[in-house]
Amino acid sequence: NAGVTQTPKFRVLKTGQSMTLLCAQDMNHEYMYWYRQDPGMGLRLIHYSVGEGTTAKGEVPDGYNVSRLKKQNFLLGLESAAPSQTSVYFCASRLTGWGYEQYFGPGTRLTVT
Amino acid sequence: GQQLNQSPQSMFIQEGEDVSMNCTSSSIFNTWLWYKQDPGEGPVLLIALYKAGELTSNGRLTAQFGITRKDSFLNISASIPSDVGIYFCAGRSTGNQFYFGTGTSLTVIP
Numbered sequence: 001n002a003g004v005t006q007t008p009k010f011r012v013l014k015t016g017q018s019m020t021l022l023c024a025q026d027m028n029h030e031y032m033y034w035y036r037q038d039p040g041m042g043l044r045l046i047h048y049s050v051g052e053g054t055t056a057k058g059e060v061p062d063g064y065n066v067s068r069l070k071k072q073n074f075l076l077g078l079e080s081a082a083p084s085q086t087s088v089y090f091c092a093s094r095l096t097g098w099g100y101e102q103y104f105g106p107g108t109r110l111t112v113t
Numbered sequence: 114g115q116q117l118n119q120s121p122q123s124m125f126i127q128e129g130e131d132v133s134m135n136c137t138s139s140s141i142f143n144t145w146l147w148y149k150q151d152p153g154e155g156p157v158l159l160i161a162l163y164k165a166g167e168l169t170s171n172g173r174l175t176a177q178f179g180i181t182r183k184d185s186f187l188n189i190s191a192s193i194p195s196d197v198g199i200y201f202c203a204g205r206s207t208g209n210q211f212y213f214g215t216g217t218s219l220t221v222i223p
Contacts, residue, residue: 043203045211045212092155107154
């Protein structure tokens with residue numbers, strides 16, 4: 001089991017460019033999450049998904065879009081990157097139901113210049 | 114969003130000392146979680162708490178779910194160098210969203 005993997009690990013974008021971050025999990029988890037982590041801010045939820053084909057907004061969704069076409073993958077898109085989106089992005093997944101908690105991926109460090 | 118206040122922000126301790134940190138919320142939670150994050154990696158779950166008043170241990174770590182359901186505490190006994198990292202609390206009410214604290218950075222001096 002690879003657990004939760006994220007691609008790429010690092011990326012530098014220019015303002016206005018677009019990109020997609022990929023999260024993959026091989027644990028057959030229903031729920032998947034995208035967070036961003038900024039210094040002194042903890043982790044903040046961007047979007048999440050409770051199952052294939054469904055997505056929902058989290059705390060800071062503006063400027064991001066997501067898709068969950070397959071159960072094992074959750075994609076985070078930036079259509080027009082801004083310097084304020086410079087951050088470390090973490091994906092997490094978990095089983096549904098009480099008592100099942102999140103497993104996190106290793107993160108993607110994104111810099112927008 | 115809901116705010117979780119975590120304190121202290123950072124701690125510098127001698128190896129062998131005990132450590133205490135806490136997290137408070139403006140809202141009631143049904144689940145409290147404690148994570149540790151090493152540099153360049155994702156958070157790893159240490160302890161999960163599901164009931165007010167619950168006290169749970171994981172090796173040298175002990176965490177408690179506050180009676181008011183608005184706070185939680187983490188203690189680390191007899192700290193060792195590999196305890197270095199950032200510790201995060203997280204809480205969940207009845208929905209699917211988890212809210213995270215701002216983290217406590219722990220440095221252990223050998």
